Amino acid sequence: MFQWYRDPIPTNCVARWECAGRSHPGKHNLAVFYASCTFDCLFCQNWQFRTSTPEGVRLTAADELAACANRHTFCVCFFGGDPASQMPHALAAGRRLANAGVAVCWETAGSARASLMDEAVELSLRSGGTVKVDLKAFDANLHVALTGADNRHTLENFRRAARRARERPERPLVVASTLLVPGYVTAEEVGRIAGFVAECDPDTPYSLLAFAPSFLMGDLPRTSRREADAAEAAARAAGLTRVRVSNRHLLW
Secondary structure, eight states: OEEEEEEETTTTOTTGGGOGGGGSTTOEEEEEEESOOSOOOTTOTTGGGGGOOOTTOOOOOHHHHHTTOOTTEEEEEEEESOGGGGHHHHHHHHHHHHHTTOEEEEEEOSOSOHHHHHHHHHHHHHHTOOEEEEOOOSSHHHHHHHHSSOOHHHHHHHHHHHHTGGGSTTSOSEEEEEEEOTTTSOHHHHHHHHHHHHHHOTTOOEEEEEOOOOGGGTTSOOOOHHHHHHHHHHHHHTTOOOEEEEOGGGOO
16 A cells, blocks of 8 residues: 655655755655555654555556656655565556656665665666665664564665665765664664765765654653764764754754
8 A cells, every 4th residue: 555645845855955856946756655664663753554454445556656747746755664565566666757757766774675676776876866775773683673673684785775876976876864763773873874884885875863752662752962963973983974963853
Protein backbone atom coordinates (compact mmCIF):
# COMPACT_ATOMS: atom_id res chain seq x y z
CA MET A 1 0.00 0.00 0.00
CA PHE A 2 1.11 3.55 -0.61
CA GLN A 3 -0.11 7.11 -0.75
CA TRP A 4 1.12 9.90 -2.97
CA TYR A 5 0.81 13.67 -2.87
CA ARG A 6 2.43 16.73 -4.41
CA ASP A 7 4.83 18.45 -2.02
CA PRO A 8 6.23 21.94 -2.67
CA ILE A 9 10.02 21.77 -3.06
CA PRO A 10 11.79 21.20 -0.77
CA THR A 11 9.63 21.33 2.35
CA ASN A 12 9.85 17.70 3.41
CA CYS A 13 13.29 16.60 2.19
CA VAL A 14 16.05 15.27 4.44
CA ALA A 15 18.57 16.79 2.01
CA ARG A 16 16.67 20.03 1.42
CA TRP A 17 19.72 22.29 1.76
CA GLU A 18 21.36 20.30 -1.06
CA CYS A 19 18.17 19.90 -3.12
CA ALA A 20 18.52 20.81 -6.79
CA GLY A 21 14.82 21.64 -6.87
CA ARG A 22 15.48 24.81 -4.88
CA SER A 23 16.53 26.50 -8.13
CA HIS A 24 13.25 25.56 -9.82
CA PRO A 25 10.51 27.70 -8.24
CA GLY A 26 6.98 26.55 -8.92
CA LYS A 27 8.02 22.92 -9.22
CA HIS A 28 6.92 20.17 -6.83
CA ASN A 29 7.96 16.77 -5.56
CA LEU A 30 5.79 13.72 -6.22
CA ALA A 31 5.97 12.21 -2.73
CA VAL A 32 5.26 8.46 -2.62
CA PHE A 33 4.79 7.02 0.88
CA TYR A 34 4.89 3.22 1.18
CA ALA A 35 2.94 1.95 4.18
CA SER A 36 5.37 -0.85 5.05
CA CYS A 37 8.91 -1.25 6.33
CA THR A 38 11.67 -3.82 6.76
CA PHE A 39 12.64 -2.41 10.18
CA ASP A 40 10.68 -2.21 13.43
CA CYS A 41 12.11 0.95 14.99
CA LEU A 42 11.12 1.71 18.57
CA PHE A 43 11.25 5.43 17.74
CA CYS A 44 9.39 5.27 14.41
CA GLN A 45 8.45 8.82 13.40
CA ASN A 46 5.81 7.63 10.90
CA TRP A 47 4.32 4.82 13.01
CA GLN A 48 0.76 5.65 11.92
CA PHE A 49 1.23 3.59 8.76
CA ARG A 50 1.17 0.51 11.00
CA THR A 51 -2.56 1.05 11.53
CA SER A 52 -3.27 1.00 7.78
CA THR A 53 -5.42 -1.81 6.46
CA PRO A 54 -5.72 -3.05 2.87
CA GLU A 55 -9.53 -3.14 2.88
CA GLY A 56 -10.92 -0.97 0.11
CA VAL A 57 -7.47 -0.02 -1.22
CA ARG A 58 -7.21 -0.11 -5.00
CA LEU A 59 -3.98 -1.54 -6.36
CA THR A 60 -2.13 1.00 -8.48
CA ALA A 61 0.20 -0.16 -11.22
CA ALA A 62 3.57 1.49 -11.72
CA ASP A 63 2.49 3.18 -14.95
CA GLU A 64 -0.58 4.65 -13.21
CA LEU A 65 1.62 6.09 -10.47
CA ALA A 66 4.07 7.52 -13.00
CA ALA A 67 1.16 9.16 -14.80
CA CYS A 68 0.50 11.25 -11.66
CA ALA A 69 3.48 13.41 -12.59
CA ASN A 70 2.84 16.54 -14.63
CA ARG A 71 4.86 19.37 -16.18
CA HIS A 72 5.41 20.89 -12.74
CA THR A 73 6.92 17.71 -11.26
CA PHE A 74 10.67 18.15 -10.71
CA CYS A 75 11.33 15.00 -8.70
CA VAL A 76 9.77 11.94 -7.15
CA CYS A 77 10.74 10.72 -3.69
CA PHE A 78 9.98 7.17 -2.59
CA PHE A 79 9.87 7.00 1.21
CA GLY A 80 7.70 5.63 4.01
CA GLY A 81 7.77 3.34 5.99
CA ASP A 82 10.46 2.37 3.57
CA PRO A 83 10.50 1.70 -0.17
CA ALA A 84 12.88 -1.22 0.51
CA SER A 85 9.82 -3.40 1.14
CA GLN A 86 8.21 -2.44 -2.19
CA MET A 87 11.24 -2.01 -4.45
CA PRO A 88 9.95 -3.79 -7.60
CA HIS A 89 6.96 -1.41 -7.71
CA ALA A 90 9.04 1.68 -6.88
CA LEU A 91 11.71 0.82 -9.44
CA ALA A 92 9.14 0.19 -12.17
CA ALA A 93 7.54 3.58 -11.51
CA GLY A 94 10.95 5.21 -11.10
CA ARG A 95 12.11 3.98 -14.52
CA ARG A 96 9.05 5.49 -16.19
CA LEU A 97 9.46 8.78 -14.34
CA ALA A 98 13.18 9.00 -15.11
CA ASN A 99 12.45 8.46 -18.80
CA ALA A 100 9.99 11.36 -18.57
CA GLY A 101 12.69 13.68 -17.19
CA VAL A 102 11.77 13.46 -13.48
CA ALA A 103 14.59 13.22 -10.92
CA VAL A 104 14.25 10.02 -8.89
CA CYS A 105 15.01 10.26 -5.17
CA TRP A 106 14.81 7.81 -2.27
CA GLU A 107 14.59 8.04 1.51
CA THR A 108 15.45 4.61 2.86
CA ALA A 109 17.19 2.70 5.62
CA GLY A 110 19.10 0.97 2.84
CA SER A 111 18.11 -2.61 3.64
CA ALA A 112 16.95 -3.60 0.14
CA ARG A 113 18.57 -6.47 -1.73
CA ALA A 114 21.89 -5.30 -3.19
CA SER A 115 20.85 -5.68 -6.83
CA LEU A 116 17.67 -3.64 -6.24
CA MET A 117 19.54 -0.95 -4.33
CA ASP A 118 22.11 -0.73 -7.11
CA GLU A 119 19.33 -0.12 -9.62
CA ALA A 120 17.86 2.59 -7.38
CA VAL A 121 21.26 4.31 -7.25
CA GLU A 122 21.60 4.06 -11.03
CA LEU A 123 18.18 5.66 -11.53
CA SER A 124 19.08 8.55 -9.24
CA LEU A 125 22.47 8.99 -10.87
CA ARG A 126 21.17 9.31 -14.41
CA SER A 127 18.02 11.27 -13.55
CA GLY A 128 19.64 13.86 -11.27
CA GLY A 129 18.09 12.52 -8.07
CA THR A 130 19.46 11.69 -4.63
CA VAL A 131 19.67 8.55 -2.51
CA LYS A 132 19.09 9.56 1.10
CA VAL A 133 20.14 6.74 3.45
CA ASP A 134 19.11 6.80 7.09
CA LEU A 135 21.99 5.38 9.12
CA LYS A 136 20.28 4.69 12.43
CA ALA A 137 23.31 3.32 14.31
CA PHE A 138 26.78 1.99 13.54
CA ASP A 139 27.12 -0.40 16.49
CA ALA A 140 25.49 -3.68 15.41
CA ASN A 141 24.01 -4.48 18.83
CA LEU A 142 22.56 -1.01 19.26
CA HIS A 143 21.08 -1.16 15.77
CA VAL A 144 19.32 -4.46 16.53
CA ALA A 145 18.06 -3.15 19.86
CA LEU A 146 16.57 -0.01 18.27
CA THR A 147 15.29 -1.41 14.98
CA GLY A 148 14.98 -5.18 15.39
CA ALA A 149 17.23 -5.65 12.35
CA ASP A 150 20.87 -6.06 11.45
CA ASN A 151 22.65 -3.16 9.72
CA ARG A 152 25.11 -5.12 7.55
CA HIS A 153 23.08 -4.70 4.37
CA THR A 154 22.57 -1.01 5.05
CA LEU A 155 26.28 -0.35 5.51
CA GLU A 156 27.29 -2.36 2.45
CA ASN A 157 24.61 -0.76 0.27
CA PHE A 158 25.73 2.67 1.45
CA ARG A 159 29.37 1.84 0.73
CA ARG A 160 28.58 0.79 -2.84
CA ALA A 161 26.38 3.81 -3.49
CA ALA A 162 29.01 6.21 -2.17
CA ARG A 163 31.57 4.78 -4.58
CA ARG A 164 29.50 6.14 -7.44
CA ALA A 165 29.12 9.67 -6.05
CA ARG A 166 32.20 10.91 -7.93
CA GLU A 167 30.46 10.13 -11.21
CA ARG A 168 28.31 13.24 -10.65
CA PRO A 169 30.34 15.70 -8.59
CA GLU A 170 28.16 18.72 -9.38
CA ARG A 171 25.19 17.39 -7.37
CA PRO A 172 25.21 15.02 -4.37
CA LEU A 173 24.17 11.50 -5.31
CA VAL A 174 24.19 10.15 -1.75
CA VAL A 175 23.14 11.88 1.47
CA ALA A 176 23.34 10.30 4.94
CA SER A 177 21.05 11.08 7.84
CA THR A 178 20.80 10.03 11.49
CA LEU A 179 18.10 10.59 14.08
CA LEU A 180 19.58 11.85 17.36
CA VAL A 181 17.77 9.63 19.88
CA PRO A 182 18.62 10.94 23.39
CA GLY A 183 20.57 8.43 25.46
CA TYR A 184 20.98 6.04 22.55
CA VAL A 185 22.28 7.75 19.41
CA THR A 186 24.69 10.09 21.14
CA ALA A 187 27.61 12.19 19.88
CA GLU A 188 29.87 9.17 20.36
CA GLU A 189 27.68 7.00 18.15
CA VAL A 190 27.36 9.79 15.58
CA GLY A 191 31.15 9.95 15.49
CA ARG A 192 31.26 6.25 14.60
CA ILE A 193 28.65 6.67 11.86
CA ALA A 194 30.39 9.76 10.48
CA GLY A 195 33.74 7.96 10.49
CA PHE A 196 32.22 5.21 8.34
CA VAL A 197 30.65 7.77 5.98
CA ALA A 198 33.94 9.67 5.71
CA GLU A 199 35.77 6.46 4.78
CA CYS A 200 33.25 5.94 1.98
CA ASP A 201 33.28 9.55 0.75
CA PRO A 202 34.20 12.53 2.94
CA ASP A 203 32.18 14.88 0.68
CA THR A 204 28.91 13.15 1.59
CA PRO A 205 26.34 15.56 3.04
CA TYR A 206 25.22 14.43 6.50
CA SER A 207 21.88 15.47 7.99
CA LEU A 208 21.44 15.12 11.76
CA LEU A 209 17.76 14.96 12.66
CA ALA A 210 16.31 16.19 15.93
CA PHE A 211 14.24 13.58 17.77
CA ALA A 212 10.64 14.08 18.86
CA PRO A 213 9.03 11.57 21.27
CA SER A 214 7.14 9.01 19.22
CA PHE A 215 5.80 5.46 19.07
CA LEU A 216 7.38 3.22 21.77
CA MET A 217 9.84 5.92 22.82
CA GLY A 218 7.22 8.50 23.62
CA ASP A 219 8.63 8.92 27.13
CA LEU A 220 11.99 10.28 25.90
CA PRO A 221 12.73 14.01 25.75
CA ARG A 222 13.37 15.89 22.54
CA THR A 223 16.98 16.30 21.41
CA SER A 224 18.61 19.21 23.22
CA ARG A 225 20.75 21.90 21.60
CA ARG A 226 23.71 20.65 23.62
CA GLU A 227 23.27 17.13 22.26
CA ALA A 228 22.81 18.37 18.70
CA ASP A 229 25.87 20.63 18.85
CA ALA A 230 27.98 17.80 20.29
CA ALA A 231 26.79 15.43 17.55
CA GLU A 232 27.59 17.96 14.84
CA ALA A 233 31.06 18.52 16.29
CA ALA A 234 31.65 14.75 16.43
CA ALA A 235 30.62 14.35 12.79
CA ARG A 236 33.01 17.08 11.70
CA ALA A 237 35.81 15.68 13.84
CA ALA A 238 35.32 12.34 12.05
CA GLY A 239 36.12 13.99 8.72
CA LEU A 240 32.82 15.24 7.31
CA THR A 241 32.44 18.90 6.33
CA ARG A 242 28.93 19.06 4.89
CA VAL A 243 27.07 18.51 8.17
CA ARG A 244 23.74 20.11 9.00
CA VAL A 245 21.42 19.78 12.02
CA SER A 246 17.87 19.66 10.67
CA ASN A 247 14.56 20.13 12.51
CA ARG A 248 16.22 22.73 14.74
CA HIS A 249 12.78 23.97 15.79
CA LEU A 250 12.44 20.74 17.83
CA LEU A 251 15.56 21.38 19.92
CA TRP A 252 15.26 22.65 23.45
